[in-house]
Amino acid sequence: MSSTQAILITGGAGFIGSHVVRRLVNQYPEYTIINFDLLTYAGNLDNLTDVESKPNYHFEKGDINDMELVGQLLRKYNVTGIIHLAAESHVDRSIEDPLSFVRTNVLGTASLLEVFRRYTKEAGINGRFYHVSTDEVYGELGDTGYFTERTPYSPRSPYSASKASSDHFVRAYHETYGMPIVISNCSNNYGPNQFPEKLIPLMINNIRNNKELPVYGEGANIRDWLYVEDHAEAIDLIYHKGKDGETYNIGGDTELKNIDLVRTLCKVMDEKMGRLLGSAEDLIRFVKDRAGHDHRYAIDFSKIKNELGWTPATDFKTGLAKTVDWYLANDAWIDHVIDGSYRQYYERQYGQ
Ligand code: NAD
Numbered sequence: 511m512s513s514t515q516a517i518l519i520t521g522g523a524g525f526i527g528s529h530v531v532r533r534l535v536n537q538y539p540e541y542t543i544i545n546f547d548l549l550t551y552a553g554n555l556d557n558l559t560d561v562e563s564k565p566n567y568h569f570e571k572g573d574i575n576d577m578e579l580v581g582q583l584l585r586k587y588n589v590t591g592i593i594h595l596a597a598e599s600h601v602d603r604s605i606e607d608p609l610s611f612v613r614t615n616v617l618g619t620a621s622l623l624e625v626f627r628r629y630t631k632e633a634g635i636n637g638r639f640y641h642v643s644t645d646e647v648y649g650e651l652g653d654t655g656y657f658t659e660r661t662p663y664s665p666r667s668p669y670s671a672s673k674a675s676s677d678h679f680v681r682a683y684h685e686t687y688g689m690p691i692v693i694s695n696c697s698n699n700y701g702p703n704q705f706p707e708k709l710i711p712l713m714i715n716n717i718r719n720n721k722e723l724p725v726y727g728e729g730a731n732i733r734d735w736l737y738v739e740d741h742a743e744a745i746d747l748i749y750h751k752g753k754d755g756e757t758y759n760i761g762g763d764t765e766l767k768n769i770d771l772v773r774t775l776c777k778v779m780d781e782k783m784g785r786l787l788g789s790a791e792d793l794i795r796f797v798k799d800r801a802g803h804d805h806r807y808a809i810d811f812s813k814i815k816n817e818l819g820w821t822p823a824t825d826f827k828t829g830l831a832k833t834v835d836w837y838l839a840n841d842a843w844i845d846h847v848i849d850g851s852y853r854q855y856y857e858r859q860y861g862q
Pocket residue numbers: 520521522523524525526527546547548549550551552553554572573574575594595596597598599600614618642643644645673695696697698699700705
């Protein structure tokens with residue numbers, strides 16, 4: 511790829527997107543990096559204060575459904591490729607309001623593909639479209655087995671159905687129009703800057719405020735955890751070295767039962783907060799299960815390992831300690847994102 515790249519990153523103000531933006535801005539000072547984000551409740555420019563004054567970084571606010579604006583930006587910056595992360599990303603919210611997931615994840619992705627197809631044709635370039643997706647498109651596993659890139663799609667929540675649909679549109683643009691695309695399907699991320707609706711930051715924030723820790727069902731569901739900076743590294747690698755038309759699974763090699771993860775987190779928080787009376791574990795409450803709760807996700811990531819040489823660099827103990835340290839050192843960040851709308855969401859989801 512040429513050294514004069516201009517990459518439009520959608521959802522660059524979100525959790526994973528901000529780590530991808532930071533990595534690319536720092537690693538490739540010769541590139542132009544455009545962060546295009548609507549700044550929904552999940553988007554936060556405070557995630558990027560350390561890169562905002564770099565000359566190769568640009569922020570543009572807008573909606574991926576706004577084809578006119580996206581078209582103007584593609585021309586303004588002579589964009590050579592897109593890394594698409596913008597999405598509604600929280601499963602519980604998709605159960606509450608499925609149509610907003612269709613609007614953003616399905617229609618938004620289809621609009622972005624179409625405006626990029628027209629733009630690349632007009633500009634006479636072969637721009638790459640990289641779609642960042644989830645392992646949830648494969649459905650759920652029993653106690654054994656792994657998702658491979660050949661596992662049939664079987665999404666079970668409105669979130670995963672919307673992501674599966676967007677994956678199909680991306681693949682269809684490759685097959686029908688020859689668009690150079692790549693897709694990756696990744697397991698659960700954790701790390702700094704994650705919005706406190708997701709399991710780990712929600713529990714950290716509740717422990718910090720001495721609030722109950724709501725564990726769904728019996729806490730027996732299993733997830734595979736990946737430190738967010740390792741995901742950003744994989745995205746960088748796939749964008750530059752992945753093969754056109756291919757899918758890559760990304761995983762953390764860290765399968766944990768939710769209740770075991772929460773107990774481990776409680777111990778780490780007890781140590782770091784110097785808790786004097788009892789343990790944060792006393793705050794654990796088993797609550798009503800999530801509807802259609804997928805039992806287990808586990809990833810076979812041998813393809814990216816063998817073909818591109820990527821493996822997760824951060825073990826869970828180190829990643830969790832770094833994550834807790836970050837949240838404890840960034841009270842202001844959390845207090846800022848926990849506004850009235852978060853409190854309303856929390857009440858609807860968990861009651862009081
Ligand atoms: P996030 O919810 O933290 O961030 C999403 C970002 O998209 C926000 O900045 C938001 O403002 C922006 N956005 C939402 N709607 C938009 C629109 N219409 N136009 C422009 N911007 C819009 O999400 P995340 O956890 O960082 O996930 C990023 C991507 O990675 C998503 O596509 C998600 O499906 C995928 N993914 C996430 C995980 C995970 O564990 N979090 C794992 C695998 C894949």
